[in-house]
Each structure stands twice: as C-alpha cells, then as structure tokens.
Amino acid sequence: MPAAKPLKTGRIAGPLDTVVLVGASAALWALAARWVGPQVLTGPVETIGYLGGLFADPEFRASVWETTRAFSLALAIAWASGLAIGMMLGAHRLTGEVAEPILTALYSIPKITLYPVILLFFGLGMPARVAFGAIHGIVPVALFTMAAVRGVRPVYFRTARSLRLGPLATARHIILPACLPGIVSGLRIGFSLTLLGTLIGEMFASQRGLGHMVIRAMETNDVRLLIALALFLVTVATGAGALLLAVDRRVARLGAGRG
C-alpha cells in the first residue's frame, strides 16, 4: 500500500527566512539613511527609539485609537457586505454574470476620485473615513466570495442530496467549507485594502487618526515622526497580513492536490 503523500504546498518561509529578510531590510534602510542624510530619512535605530517614545505621547495613542475604531468598523462593513454580496451573486448565476463586470470596473477605478462624493454624503469625520475604508474592501471580498461560491463542484451538491442533507445542512457542512479557501483569500485582500482606504481617508479629510498625523508630519517636514509612523503602520499591517496569510495557506492546503 502506498504511503500518504505529503501535502503539496511548496516551500513556505520559516522564522529564519523572516529574520534574514528583516535584517537585510534594516541594513538597506541604514545604508540609505546614511547616504541621503537624516533630513530625508532617519535610520532604523533612531526611528525605533523615537517610536518607543511616541507610545507615551497622548496624541499618538489617541490617533491609534481613532484609526483602530475607524478601521475596525470599515473592515466589519467590508467583510460582512462583501461576503453577503459575493454569496448572493455566486449563488445566482445570471445576476452574478451581470454584476461581475460592474464589480470588476469598480475594483479597478482609483477610489480617491470618489472621495469628494463620500464627503458630500457623510461630511468630515468618522463616518466618511469608515465609508472610504469600506468601499476599498467590499469589492475584492465580494469578487473572491462570488468566485468561491461559483467554484463549488457540482458533485458536492449531488453528494449532499445522496446523503439526504437539507439545504441548511448542505450550506453549513458542504458549501461553506468548500468555499472557505477562496473566501479567506478575499478577506485577506479586503483587510489590506480597507486599511489603505481608512488611512487615505484620514490623510485627506480628517483632523484625527494616524493618516492625519502622517499628513501633518509631511506638511511640517517632521521626517522623524513621518518615518516612525510609517514603521508602525508597516509593522502592524505586515503582522496582521502574515497572520491572515498563514490562515489562508492553511485553508488552501486542504484543497490542494485534487486530481
């Protein structure tokens, strides 16, 4: 009897690869900072020290809280709406075929051009930031979910019927897990784009949040603050992205190797 094959995943970066990548990036950053000077780019050691100090600053903490609130709300809306739209369009083929080109077009237009319209609707403040963040995430989550639902193999529906499963049991025990790899990929992309949208929203029409702090640092040419904020945002986004990617890969592994 042949032995079970290992899952076909390819090589996935391990902790050592991450350390090497972070180390190389820090070295390049240090070289670049030395080359262009602290007026343009502060070095990693100085930036990390400054960022540590920022955590004691009430304004920074308030901005982090503001951005976290706006982003969490935007993400919840983007994920929930995207999943609902995607499932509906995936389940109803004709509607999906009509809506797909519209969604694809929406996905490809620069959302910043819609920001004046959003400001007219929601005014300056949290609702506009949340709405701008959410519109960045809804479409990719909807597109990925739609593709995942459409991609459920017809034989699973026949299997469900042959096992006398009702519609709810079929959705819960077969359709949902079968769609999960595609859905998780969509949620991951939606996460990144919603964060981007929230920060852009704070940058252009807000008096609060990390995006606003970034713009203010740019206007006052506060390079130290600018680079420290960038480091903070990159670290948070990369950490969350890596976590979601790990989930994505774990879910995708289960569907791999189907002949």
Place this chain on the structure above:
Amino acid sequence: MGLHAQIPLGEPVTAQAAHVAVRGLTRIFPGANGRPPLQALGPLDLDLAPGEFFSVVGPSGCGKSTLLDILAGLSPASAGSVTFEGKPVADTVPDGVGVVFQEDSSFPWLSVFDNAAFGLRRLKTPEAQLRPRVEEALALIGLSDFASAFPAQLSGGMRQRVCIARTLVMRPRLILLDEPFGALDQQTKLLMGDELLRLWRETGATILLITHSLDEAALLSDRIGVMSARPGRFIDVIETGWARDRDSRLAADPGFGAITARIWRQLREESLKAMRAAP
C-alpha cells in the same frame, strides 16, 4: 463458468423478489431555445434481485447516468415508475440507497476518517456507535492506516475508496455506482474491481454499476444490461454465470472473451448511431 442464456427483453427477471423494480421508465428533457424536447431514456423495464451485481453499458449519451439519477431519486422520471423494496422512489434518495459518483467527491477539508463519518455525523449518531462503524468501513476498503490523512495526500484511487467508505458506512442495501473507476488507470481499475467484488460479497448489498468499460462489466457482473443509443433502452441483458467468489483473474477465462465480444457486437452499431447523432 461460462456464458448463460440471454434474459428476454422487457421481461421481469425475478419479479417476485425484486429489490428494485423499474416499469416503463422514460425521461424527456424539455426543449429550450426553440429546440424540441429530447427523449433521453426509455421506455425501460428492469428488475434487480436482492444481492445482485448488475452493470449497465451503452454508448455515450444513451442515458446511463440519467437512469442512475432516477433510480437514486436525484432526478425525476417523465413517465413510468421505480420502486425500491416495494416503495416508490421520487425526488429524494431513499433510506438504504448509497451513491458513488464518477468524480472524486471526497471533502478535502476533512480527514479520511471524518469523510467516512460524514453521513453518520449528520444523523447525529453517537460517537461510541459511529467509531466502530467507520473503522469497519475503512478496514473493509483498506484505508485503516490512512484514517488521519487528508484526501490531498492520497492517490485518485484511494480518494475514490474514501467515497465508497462514506457510502458503505451508511450500510446501504442498494449501492449505485456511476463509473466510479472511470478516471483511474487500467491496473488500478482491475484492483478496485476486485475490492468492489469483495465488498459486495461481504455486505450482501445489491449493486448497480454504470460503466463504459466492457471488461469491467464482464468481470464484475452477474448480469449486464446493454443499452441502445438515445433514447436508451435495454437491447440485451447478458447473464454471465460467474460464481459469487470471483476476481479479476477471470479475465483469463474463455467465457470472459465471449461475453465482451457479445457486448461489443451489440454496442458497435449503437455507438456508431450515437456518433452520427452527436452534434
């Protein structure tokens, strides 16, 4: 062992003890976009005796899979009737009927054990009763050592065995197999055929196998129904006369060649008709 007499067409074989009885079965698909309705099947009569191994062969598009779908309750008949253990089959898969499809339908997100246990878990079978039944089914199909593996780690043949285990664990009295080995290579097909025969002997279930393979039909079956080109009807029912305790070594029996030759004689003209009718 040798070739037995042909059963007269349309005449019930063992009407008194029929496990499955099909009478005047017809399937007509409604026309779409101005096309006329398409009669895919029938009218067709068939009786399966309890514990019988019956195979259906026929040209592509003759309605073999449609027949299986109707027998399973997965698709409605346009006319005629199907009964399983005396009860009519319509719209739902009856209790006691298991179906294995041609495509791999194992669930990649579940382990082999959980795949096999899937149907019992949906019935909320207590774990203490479920475990021995699943272990028994996995042992029967030779996958005990792979209980914790996932389908992605298995070969195509092993994945198909997982699907068979998922069906067996429900202890079906009628097993409907829709070309379950269609995607496998010839050697694996022969070995899987042997395993299927062993399962059939050990479970005592009635089996209806849809297949394109004349060899498979000739090796495995008690009787073989040869179908015409669309609309599919039985043009010949061949009784093989093999002993119940048999395996793929039957391929060396002179009777085996006689059976496949007879099937092909019937099928050749029908296959040509189906090819000419293909769009």
